[in-house]
Amino acid sequence: MNKKVLSLIMVLFSVILLGKAQETSRITIKGRVTDASTGEPVPFANLGVVGTLAGVASDMDGEFELLLPGAYADKTLRVSVVGYGPYDIKVLEAAAQGEGWKITLQPVTYTIQQVNVNAQSLVYRKMLKEAAENISRNYFIKPYNYRGYFQYQIFNNDARVSSKEAIVTVYDSKGYNRSNTETTFKELNYKYNEVRRSEEPKSVLDGLTYFDDILTADVVRHTRNILDANNIRDYKLSNKGRLLFEGDSVQVIGYEVNKPSLSTTGSAGVSKCSGEIYINLKDYAVLKNTMHLTASDYSRLGRNLIPAGDYKTGTVDMTVTTNYKKLETRYFLSGITIAYTYGEGGDKTSGKMQYVTTQVNASDPEAVTGRMYYEDIRTNPKFWDNYTVYFEN
Numbered sequence: 001m002n003k004k005v006l007s008l009i010m011v012l013f014s015v016i017l018l019g020k021a022q023e024t025s026r027i028t029i030k031g032r033v034t035d036a037s038t039g040e041p042v043p044f045a046n047l048g049v050v051g052t053l054a055g056v057a058s059d060m061d062g063e064f065e066l067l068l069p070g071a072y073a074d075k076t077l078r079v080s081v082v083g084y085g086p087y088d089i090k091v092l093e094a095a096a097q098g099e100g101w102k103i104t105l106q107p108v109t110y111t112i113q114q115v116n117v118n119a120q121s122l123v124y125r126k127m128l129k130e131a132a133e134n135i136s137r138n139y140f141i142k143p144y145n146y147r148g149y150f151q152y153q154i155f156n157n158d159a160r161v162s163s164k165e166a167i168v169t170v171y172d173s174k175g176y177n178r179s180n181t182e183t184t185f186k187e188l189n190y191k192y193n194e195v196r197r198s199e200e201p202k203s204v205l206d207g208l209t210y211f212d213d214i215l216t217a218d219v220v221r222h223t224r225n226i227l228d229a230n231n232i233r234d235y236k237l238s239n240k241g242r243l244l245f246e247g248d249s250v251q252v253i254g255y256e257v258n259k260p261s262l263s264t265t266g267s268a269g270v271s272k273c274s275g276e277i278y279i280n281l282k283d284y285a286v287l288k289n290t291m292h293l294t295a296s297d298y299s300r301l302g303r304n305l306i307p308a309g310d311y312k313t314g315t316v317d318m319t320v321t322t323n324y325k326k327l328e329t330r331y332f333l334s335g336i337t338i339a340y341t342y343g344e345g346g347d348k349t350s351g352k353m354q355y356v357t358t359q360v361n362a363s364d365p366e367a368v369t370g371r372m373y374y375e376d377i378r379t380n381p382k383f384w385d386n387y388t389v390y391f392e393n
Contacts, residue, residue, distance in 0.1 A: 025070030031063040031101030045081040077369040124237040130284040138285040139176035144362040163198040171368035195377040224266040293318040314343030
């Protein structure tokens with residue numbers, strides 16, 4: 001056989017083998033996203049493969065793990081989050097960094113101009129009104145599912161005493177059609193698919209799911225928050241600056257509730273409420289909302305319920321952060337973190353919840369009836385040994 005022909009066959013065979021290897025191999029990228037100025041972790045940073053829907057979000061500690069097909073080796077991994085400049089790196093190069101890889105993002109913001117406070121307040125009210133009126137254009141307005149990873153950890157004096165992880169499927173029978181709290185409650189249902197615990201449940205309390213707190217933190221889907229036009233005059237608004245995110249200008253509006261109530265904060269017993277909401281000025285979509293709450297009490301059953309009987313805690317401080325991400329032409333709930341701290345009998349009790357969406361299905365959604373307030377699901381070690389928090393479709 002001609003040597004040139006033989007060499008060509010060998011090259012083609014090598015290319016085919018390489019292609020097959022890329023199809024079957026997996027690339028693991030692990031690390032932590034931090035703020036270049038403060039060194040603090042950056043939660044819910046988006047780590048996505050450019051040109052695909054593959055990606056993951058960093059957790060509350062800025063940590064992430066991304067498992068990708070070998071065929072993505074030559075593609076670009078982009079790290080982006082509102083308020084920071086993006087960071088690009090080749091997938092193969094990122095994988096070579098090892099488990100201790102630390103990505104530092106540079107904060108980006110515009111200088112805040114000195115303006116007439118009263119005049120600007122009217123401008124920000126108009127922006128918030130535009131954001132509310134454009135919800136049906138920016139978010140899903142038909143039945144759809146979203147599934148994701150949920151974790152709830154409880155600490156006593158900074159030592160973890162319990163932890164629960166779960167895969168949760170949510171069914172929204174109407175999509176982002178905001179009406180009132182009662183209607184929204186009936187339209188949103190969920191179930192737990194898989195569960196892993198730090199220890200087996202010893203009481204009914206251990207089997208509670210607590211997922212309602214995550215649902216009500218979706219400020220775009222729910223009322224009783226800064227996007228409720230009926231209560232906008234109860235908020236003091238301020239300019240927190242403008243910044244760039246993926247080429248778009250984003251306005252950050254600071255807010256403080258003059259007289260906190262259930263209708264303005266979504267919780268009972270709140271004495272202070274403030275926050276920052278990030279609005280994309282291109283389409284008036286809400287990209288992020290961070291809300292800081294101080295309340296006189298806290299219910300172990302969740303922040304939406306009032307404690308019964310003689311059960312009392314000290315003042316509770318809570319921060320709720322909600323993030324949204326664009327999928328083709330629509331935005332969806334990307335992730336939520338809830339962190340709280342209160343005193344109890346001289347000890348400090350704190351909790352951390354985090355939820356990350358890993359799947360969205362708007363074409364053929366699975367209907368879920370009811371809400372799973374209690375679960376006694378047996379842990380499947382095989383599932384958890386192979387699971388990574390990874391956005392699939």
